[in-house]
Amino acid sequence: MLIIGRTTAITVVDKVAPESEVDTVLVKVASRCNINCTYCYVYHMGDDNWSRMSKFMDSGTIAAMCGSFSQLVSQQEKPFSVVLHGGEPFLLGKRRLFELLEALREVLPERYPISIQTNGILISDEILDICLQFHASVAVSIDGPEHIHDRFRVGHSGEGTFAKVLRGIKTLSKHRGASFLNAGLLAVIDPSSDPLEIYHFFKSLAAPSVDFLCKDGNHDRLPLGKQSLFSVEYGDWMVRLMDQYLSDPEPLPIRVLDDMMKVLLGGAVSKEGIGLTDFGILIIDTDGTVMKNDTLKSSYNGADRFEEPVNVKEGSLIPFIHSEGFLEYKKMQRPVHARCRSCPKLDLCGGGMILHRWSEKSGFDNPSVYCSDQIYLIEAMQNRINKLIERYV
Ligand code: SF4
Known part of the structure; x- marks a missing residue:
């Protein structure tokens, strides 16, 4: 098969090479959001790419993207997952969502997971019916009970969004397809909050699982709530959460803790940011441009752009994922700093995550800004596991 791409003059590819494999494609189907979280890396970290985008991915871009996915399905052995993202993906509305999911499912068999990351406000039974029809699951972002969630996750007039999000989560959990549709919760940590309160709150929502993210930040701009590179506010918060989790006879699955414990016991992780598995993550922006992981936006304006940008409307993704630019980007996941x-x-x-290593002075050649927190948590985890082993061996 002969494919002509911009990053390589002529590339002949019958099968995707293992080092070029794609694990996740995050699709920016809507460039705007119906709320205005104050910590959002898309709108509040200095990158302004979103403002030049059309509000929604248009039908020509969707068709071109699906053409690329179809080729990837036939030439890459390993299935990849597609995550619909924004902005807020449900701003698409019912008709556009239906057309998008229909087009995606025409090229992606059901063993290729499609999920939608939403702030939950626009969830309705009709929206969920469409998701169920095309086998697309839904994960909701919520940071905890009202007084915690509404500190940062606010509307465009600064009003809290908790009540609307909770209504969305309840609609999701009551839907006839909830056992498939409900893909769990995603929360951003506020280290000044009480992790036990948050844990019990999420359990009360009967969520199937929850994942926690640290706030964005880097060596030049410390994450909110972190006093210094050596302080362990986030590590301490996670250790308190872990102790609650370990003492619960019916624990709520917590992805980040489960992944870390799996690595400690010799297993593999499911997502980037932990362990040494390289993940192939591509972002397709609303106009079809292929981008790096969009969390890099928080480092500097344009940090998520490839040097030789490609667009799905210009041709196949296959030559691109074999290009030096993509392979170099994949390699960025491995830290280069001597201490690491x-x-x-x-x-x-x-x-840790690439964005957390950034400084103006040394680029990404730094340990994570969360290095002390990571060490604190890892040592606590090792300590708990050792105690368990001593008890049973
Ligand atoms: S704990 Fe710190 S030094 Fe070690 S790998 Fe992580 S960031 Fe690097």
Whole structure:
């Protein structure tokens, strides 16, 4: 098969090489959001790419993207997942959502997961019926009970969004397809909050699982609530959460803790940011441009753009994922700083998320801004596991 791409003059590819494999494609189907979270990396971290985008991905871009996915399905052995993202993806409305999911499912068999990351406000039975019809699951972002959630997740006039989000979550959990549709919750940590309160609140929502993210930040701009590079506010918060989780006879699955414990016990992780598994993550922007992981936006304006940008409307993704630019980007997941490379925690920490390593002075050649927190959590986890082993061996 002969494919002509911009990043490589002529590339002949019959099968995607293992080092070029794509694990996740995050599709920015809507460039705007119906709320205005104050910590959002898309709108409040200095990158302004969103303002030049049309509000929604148009039908020509969707068709071109689906053509690329179809080729990837036939040439890559490993299935990849597609995450619909924004802005807020449900701003698409029912008709556009139906057309998008229909087009995606025409090229993606059901074993290729499609999920939608939403702030939950626009969830309705009709929207969920469409998601169910095309086998697309729904994960909702919520940070905790009202007084915690509404500190940061606010509307465009600064009003809290908790009540509307909760209504969306309840609609999701009561839907006839909830056992498939409900893909769990995603929360951003506020280290000044009480992790036990948050844990019990999420359990009360009967969520199937929850994932926690640290706030964005880097060496030049410390994450909110972190006093210094050596303080462990986030590590301490996670340890308190872990202790609650471990003492619960019916624990709520917590993805980040489960992944870390799996690595400690010799297993593999399911997502980037932990351990040494390289993930192939592509972002397709609303206009079809292929971008790097969009969390990089928080480092500097344009940090998520490839040097030689491609657009799905210009041709196949296959030559692009074999290009030097893509392979270099994939390699960025491995930390290069000497302290990380000789660190006894590297296997588990993996140097953290790329965006957390940034400084104006040394680029991404730094340990994570969360290095002290990671060490604190990893040591606590190792300690708990050792105690368990001592008890039973
Ligand atoms: S960020 Fe810190 S804990 Fe993680 S690998 Fe680097 S030095 Fe080790």
